[in-house]
Amino acid sequence: MEGGIIANNAIDGLVLDKPHTFRVHTKAYTDREVFEAEMGRIFEKTWIYVGHTSEIPNRYDYKTSYIGLQPVIVTRGDGDVINVFVNRCMHRGAVLCREAHGNAQQFDCPYHGWVYTNDGKLVAVTHKDEVGGYSADFDQPKGLFKVPKVEVYRGFVFASFNDAVQPLLQHLGRARTIIDRRLNQSPEGEIVLRSQPFVARYKGNWKFQTENIVDDYHFLFVHRAFVDLQSKYGDTTGNFGLHPGGNTAEMRKQRYRGNVWGTPQGHGILDAQLGTLEPLLTGRFAEHYKVLKDKYGEDELAWIAGRGIISMFPNMGMIHQQIRTWRPIAPDLTEVTIYPYALKGAPDAYNEGVLHAQERFYSPAGYGATDDMEMFAINHEGLSGRAVDWVLLERGVDTDTVLESGDVQGKPSSEACMRGFWRRWRQLMSEA
Ligand code: FES
Ligand SMILES: [Fe+2]
Structure with missing residues (x-):
């Protein structure tokens, strides 16, 4: 996947980063070539947040999301494995799943009915053996395109198309x-x-x-x-x-x-940091804040509540x-x-x-x-x-x-x- 055709020196000229000044060129917001380059060079290169594990708490739960322009499906499969697949049927490319979230052991393509399991395997090509169907040598796709990198930090699910993306913790900083x-x-x-x-x-x-x-x-x-x-x-x-x-x-x-x-x-x-904890520790939810105070101490609570x-x-x-x-x-x-x-x-x-x-x-x-x-x-x-x-x-x-x-x-x-x-x-x- 390549990131558009815009030349690097053209990019450099869009951000003016000098002592005492910092300016960004109008084109960086409006230009279509810049936008296309962003899809490849940013959205396909770094970690992208695609959802939270509490949205898919049970086996076979899924939610749909995006990495840039690319629709994806985030699924929870057997053994609590979280996968991210490109939400595009391998036949002619229709969006496979159109729901925001749900629970499904399999996904049936709305266009010609090909069937995929929750873990992305293609298990049925409809009317495959009919006259006028597929060749005996048909190179059948194995399944959905799997987004290669997926990492979870405290429930936040991040995915990346870039095999060589930096470790998630490094990205979070x-x-x-x-x-x-x-x-x-x-x-x-x-x-x-x-x-x-x-x-x-x-x-x-x-x-x-x-x-x-x-x-x-x-x-x-x-x-x-x-x-x-x-x-x-x-x-x-x-x-x-x-x-x-x-x-x-x-x-x-x-x-x-x-x-x-x-x-x-x-x-x-x-x-x-919160200036004073007093209103929290004496207010309506005092008990809740006292639990946090005992766990983290006053100074950290002032950050937590900040x-x-x-x-x-x-x-x-x-x-x-x-x-x-x-x-x-x-x-x-x-x-x-x-x-x-x-x-x-x-x-x-x-x-x-x-x-x-x-x-x-x-x-x-x-x-x-x-x-x-x-x-x-x-x-x-x-x-x-x-x-x-x-x-x-x-x-x-x-x-x-x-x-x-x-x-x-x-x-x-x-x-x-x-x-x-x-x-x-x-x-x-x-x-x-
Ligand atoms: S596009 Fe999915 S079955 Fe044809
Ligand atoms: Fe605002």
């Missing part, structure tokens, strides 16, 4: 700490994706979502209506523990806390209590799926409250997610002309610190996360 802290919010250290996800499409490039999930800078502007409502009506707008803060000044303070990191793997991270937002290169994020994925469909079309999750072992009322909080801000009728989608669309429209070349991603460029790990640490509203993404993007795009 600093993002692993954030995943651990999010999962350690559960007394059992596990999360469960059991609600139907929110799915939406926007008319814009996939990288807007990658950048936005760790962009604190936009919040007070894009979500102005929410901020105003919250200021005016406080918790009566239905605060289930998400976005606390009664007025704009308080929210601004909440926003610009902690640090951001852009990692060499291309991930963006935004994290801040912000912990990730944009995982290239297609997955964690924010509040959700896993979010985004999939490129075209240079100007992207699908976003938001999976709220429950904490295993946490009180039911807590998990219900968090789910309502997700509905409140991220659902199609919620306060927030639609605002962002609109920004992505107008961002793409703004970049569609050719009069201006550069997009500026240099906020905080002079206050970044490079850590020994190679992670670049910045102040909370710095664009260090985006710079981390684009440096990795350029590296992979140049490795044709």
